[in-house]
Amino acid sequence: MKDTVSPERPYHHGDLRRALQAAAGDLLEQVGPAALTLREIARKAGVSHAAAYRHFADKEALLAQLAEAGFRELLEESRRAVASSRAGPLGRLEASGRAYVAFGARRPHLLQLMFGAAIGDWSRHPGLVAASGDLAALLAGIVREGQASGAIRAGAIGDLTLTAWSLVHGLALLAAGRRIPGATVDEAFVRQAARRATRLLIEGLRRR
Amino acid sequence: MKDTVSPERPYHHGDLRRALQAAAGDLLEQVGPAALTLREIARKAGVSHAAAYRHFADKEALLAQLAEAGFRELLEESRRAVASSRAGPLGRLEASGRAYVAFGARRPHLLQLMFGAAIGDWSRHPGLVAASGDLAALLAGIVREGQASGAIRAGAIGDLTLTAWSLVHGLALLAAGRRIPGATVDEAFVRQAARRATRLLIEGLRRR
Numbered sequence: 001m002k003d004t005v006s007p008e009r010p011y012h013h014g015d016l017r018r019a020l021q022a023a024a025g026d027l028l029e030q031v032g033p034a035a036l037t038l039r040e041i042a043r044k045a046g047v048s049h050a051a052a053y054r055h056f057a058d059k060e061a062l063l064a065q066l067a068e069a070g071f072r073e074l075l076e077e078s079r080r081a082v083a084s085s086r087a088g089p090l091g092r093l094e095a096s097g098r099a100y101v102a103f104g105a106r107r108p109h110l111l112q113l114m115f116g117a118a119i120g121d122w123s124r125h126p127g128l129v130a131a132s133g134d135l136a137a138l139l140a141g142i143v144r145e146g147q148a149s150g151a152i153r154a155g156a157i158g159d160l161t162l163t164a165w166s167l168v169h170g171l172a173l174l175a176a177g178r179r180i181p182g183a184t185v186d187e188a189f190v191r192q193a194a195r196r197a198t199r200l201l202i203e204g205l206r207r208r
Numbered sequence: 209m210k211d212t213v214s215p216e217r218p219y220h221h222g223d224l225r226r227a228l229q230a231a232a233g234d235l236l237e238q239v240g241p242a243a244l245t246l247r248e249i250a251r252k253a254g255v256s257h258a259a260a261y262r263h264f265a266d267k268e269a270l271l272a273q274l275a276e277a278g279f280r281e282l283l284e285e286s287r288r289a290v291a292s293s294r295a296g297p298l299g300r301l302e303a304s305g306r307a308y309v310a311f312g313a314r315r316p317h318l319l320q321l322m323f324g325a326a327i328g329d330w331s332r333h334p335g336l337v338a339a340s341g342d343l344a345a346l347l348a349g350i351v352r353e354g355q356a357s358g359a360i361r362a363g364a365i366g367d368l369t370l371t372a373w374s375l376v377h378g379l380a381l382l383a384a385g386r387r388i389p390g391a392t393v394d395e396a397f398v399r400q401a402a403r404r405a406t407r408l409l410i411e412g413l414r415r416r
Contacts, residue, residue, distance in 0.1 A: 032325045034242030109325065115385045116320065117240045122387075129389075136389040162379070162388060163405040167371070170378025177323045179330075180370060181337075181344040197371040204412030 017055045019045045021069065024062055028109045033063060033118040063118055064125040070110045071131035074103050078138055089146030090206065094198040096139060097168040101194035104172025105187065111172055139165055146205070153207045160205060167201050168194070225263045227253045229277065232270055236317045241271060241326040268326075272333040275322045279339035282311050282322075286346055297354030298414065302406040304347060305376040309402035312380025313395065319380055347373055354413070361415045368413060375409050376402070 023044035027036055038059050042052035056062040081099035082092045104111040113119070114132075122129055140161045146152030152160065171193060178185045231252035235244055246267050250260035264270040289307035290300045312319040321327070322340075330337055348369045354360030360368065379401060386393045 034326070112324065115381065115387050117317065117385065118242070132387065133389045158390065159401070159404045160408070162382070162391075162401055163375070163408045166378035166382055166405055167375045167409075168378065169382055170376065170380075171370070171374035172378075173323065173381060174370070174374055174377055177325065179323050179340065181341045182366065183370075193367070193370055196367045197374055200368070200371045200412045201375075201409060202412070204408045204410070 016045070016047060016051065020047070020052055020055055020062065021065060024066055025069075025110070028066060028113065029107065032109050033113045033116070036063070038062065060119055060124075063113060064128050066110065067114045067119055068125065068128045068131045070107070070114045071128070071135055074100065074114075075131065075135050075138060077103055078135070082138070082142065089142055089149060089151045090202045093139075093142050093146065093164060093205070094195075094202060096142060097164065097198040097201075098191070098194045100168040101172045101175065101190060104169075104176050105190045108173075108176030111176060115169070136161065136165070143205075150207055152205050164201060164205070167197055171197050224253070224255060224259065228255070228260055228263055228270065229273060232274055233277075233318070236274060236321065237315065240317050241321050241324070244271070246270065268328065268332075271321060272327050272336050274318065275327055276333065276336045276339045278315070278318045278322045279336070279343055282308065283339065283343050283346060285311055286343070290346070290350065297350055297357060297359045298410045301347075301350050301354065301372060301413070302403075302410060304350060305372065305406040305409075306399070306402045308376040309380045309383065309398060312377075312384050313398045316381075316384030319384060323377070344369065344373070351413075358415055360413050372409060372413070375405055379405050 020041060024036065024041045027041055027044060036059065038052050038056065039049050041062065042049045045052070056065070078096045078099045081095040085091045085095035087094075119125065119128070140157050143152060143157050143160045143164070147154065147157070174180050175185050175190045175193065183189060228249060232244065232249045235249055235252060244267065246260050246264065247257050249270065250257050253260070264273070286304045286307045289303040293299045293303035295302070327333065327336070348365050351360060351365050351368045351372070355362065355365070382388050383393050383398045383401065391397060
C-alpha cells in the first residue's frame, strides 16, 4: 500500500504563516518565550523546520509577530471595554485598565513577551512599534478627553497616561507571575484587584 | 618549564559560592536569564562546570539565589530611602516607590528575574518567598502607619499596598524594557516619571 500522506501538511502560503503563528502562540503560553524554538513550533504546525524558515527569518522575527498581534488584540479588547462603558472618561479609563489586567491574567507569557527582553531591537520591527504606539494613543486619548470635559486634573497627558499604564501593567505582571505575597491569585482576585487599583488611581486623577 | 597554574582558581567553599553568584549577577544583566548557562557562569568565575554544580543543583537554584539576593538588596535600598525621608507616611511611601523604580532601572534583568517565569516553582525556594514577603511587609507597614496617623484613607491594607506596588512595579518594568512610546527613557526621565506617578497615586491614597 502506497503511503500518499505527505510529511508536511499542504498549506497555502498565508495559511502556513497563520498556522505557525497559532502554534507559536499556544507553545508560548505553555513553555514561555525562552524555551520556545522554531523547530518545536514547526513540529506543532505539522511542517518542516525549513518551511518555517521560509516564513520567519529567525525565532525573534516570529516572536515580534506574536508580540505585534498581542498588542492588536489588547487594543481591540481595550476598545471594546471602553465602548461598552457608559460612565464618563474616568469610567472609560477604569474599563480599559480592567481589560488590560484581564488580558495579562489570561495571556501572561504573551504580555511579558510584548514588553520583555526576548525581542531585543524594536527598530527591526516597525509593526510592533506602531501597534504599541496605538495602544498608548488609546489611553492618552481617554486622558485628553477627560481633561477637556473637566473630569481629569490638569497635567501633561504623557505623565498621566504613563502613570495609568504603569499601574495596570504592574498589576497584570504581578498577577501573571502569581507573585503577590499572601494572596491566592485566581480570576476573582485579579478582577477585584483591578477594580480597586484603578479606582484608587482615578481618585488621584480626578479634578479637585 | 612546568606549568603549576591550576585551571581552577583556589576558592574556599563560601568564597566560590559568592564568586559564582557575582559572576551570575554580572552575566544576568548582560544577556538576560534565558541565555544564562551554569557553564558560562562557571567560566566567568574561573572554575570548572563540575565545581559550579557542587554549589548549585541546577541553573534554577542559582537564579533563585540571585532573585533572593535581589529582594534583599531592594529591601535594603527601600529601607534606606524610607529612613532618610523626613516627610510623613505619604512621603515615605513616595520614597520607597522611587527607590523601587530606580532599582529596576539599574538592574532591569534582575527585577524581571525576581518576578518572572524563569524560576518556576517558588515553593522549592523558601528564602525567596521570605524575602519577597519582607518587601511586601515594608510597604504594608507604611500604609498601616499612614492609616493610623490619619494621612491615608481607610481601606484594606492589602489592597492599598498592592495598588502602590503595582504602580511602581509597572513603571519600573516599562522603563526597564525601554518600551514607553514617544519617550527617551534615560535616568532623568525615570526619576521624574517615578516622582510624578507616585505623587499622583498618593493623591488617590490621601484621606479626604
